[in-house]
Amino acid sequence: MSVIELVDVVKRYENGTELITALEEVTFQATHGEMVTIIGPSGSGKSTLLNMIGLLDTPTEGTVRLNNREVTDFSPDQLTEERRSEIGFVFQDYHLLPMLTATENVELPTMWDTEIDRHDRAVDLLERVGLGDRRTHQPNQLSGGQRQRVAIARALINEPDILLADEPTGNLDQDTGATILDELTRLKQAENIAIVAVTHDEQLVEYADRVVQLVDGTINT
């Protein structure tokens, strides 16, 4: 069963007077325990597709299903709830909050759920990504690789079904990138989640179970 499913998704933008079609009848799916890598030149619609999968944006046409439930016409608030419970995000620039410690950054997505205590899970996740001794450090006291590992731990705090990664190794050197990808592969199996990564990185392709190539808003199979 697929975790996320896009059927004939079209996305058009109004850019001034011009109508731009970013995605043209894209059909895509990802299942538990699978890492899918989306590759393609810049401007091919990779980010738009990732935004659709991450429920950050809604399609102009087509259908989006999350765990077999149609979420296409969900309101922004309903989509927020779905992201909160089912989706984890890892960004190229890590996007950690500078005034929070590593543990607090990991807890961030669940911070407002005061009745559920995620502290133990946050500590556990940091230990699993090898940062057990960096828990009270602030982002500026961590290296790029360490920051990305904090970001991965943050993406997993809500026990998501899908982890979305936008150029997760884009700002890291080859070796650090490799350790991050090892980490993701391990977590994919341990947590049985679907990982969808967008990248230019050849290295990332090697780790993928499946590669999807996007050209001019359509998928080349």
Add this chain to the structure above:
Amino acid sequence: MNRSNPLRHFPSVLMAWRNLGRNRVRTALATLGILIGVVAIASLGMATAALQQQATADLQGLSNEVTVSAGPDNTNHGLTDDQVTDIRTVTGDATVIPEKTNFTTLSARNGVEAPVSVTALTKADAMYNISRGEISNRLQSGGLISESVARQLNLDIGDPVAYEGQLYRIQGILSSSQGLGGSRRELVLPMSAMANEEQYDSVTVLTTPEQSVETLTTDIESRFNENDEEIIRVRNFAGVQENVDSFLGTLRIGLIGIGSISLVVASVAILNVMLMSTVERKGEIGVLRAVGIRRGEVLRMILTEAAFLGVIGGLLGVVVSAVIGVILFEVLLGSPLEAFNWASAQYLVYGMAFAVIASVVSGLYPAWKAANERPVEALRE
């Protein structure tokens, strides 16, 4: 987050506090603006409270007085014993004090002379306050003298003064603030000092708390004056207190209005600071929204930041205003702690309330804007 941290139950407060700590200079300047606004409102309010209290204290002695004297149509040019008896009948329980007045020149042993007005009366203790010495109902063979005359003639308690060939011993020195006539140069003697004068120059009626000054005034007038004849003239000072109160009320509204302008300016500064900081953090807020933080939670976080600016600025403003208030009350009334009576301390509460309300209102737009930014747009930053 450390489990023992109590703020973990108040995530908006925790996040707001950390965010304000990121740019301390900006936070400090926004807080300073609020502080100045609160000080403007609270200290101007407290100043008018001090003025009002001072005016009330000064006028207190007059607000229950009705003064009766001969009118232009009075052929006797004074009030007779019979008329005084009539006044007593009309005024019931009020204290009626007939007075005779005259002028004389007192001379000191060293030859210095001072012109004074002389008042002869009974019940001096009901009419006068003294700053030193003692005051008795009938004065017997003693007198009271005003501070300025005593100083000029180098007289003190126990010294004799002569009037119409009779010696009187000074029993007390009159308080210098004695209502509107406080600075009069005056010698107060027992009624017997003017026994040879048949008529009274004036009669002072002191009302009881239950009596209305206006009603008594009308009662006395209608008893003596018929048609257009003004046999007697009746005056009261009740209107003075009212006028002063009303004037001070207007003054207070004006001053607090001026103070409020500075708080409005401060809240515009907060609007600016919050807008700048949310625009700067657009990407960060996008991340919050992407990872599932609700719009309401973002809104609360930013409103809490604005409220913090108001609370911190307000509290500091209240402390500064309280110090100013204490100094004002010390200078104007000589009793610094009166600044903390509700009449004056209420402006500290208002200042604080205005600060918090103004800050939160200023935070509304930036918070709303940040919370409703589409995460896709925000992340693109």
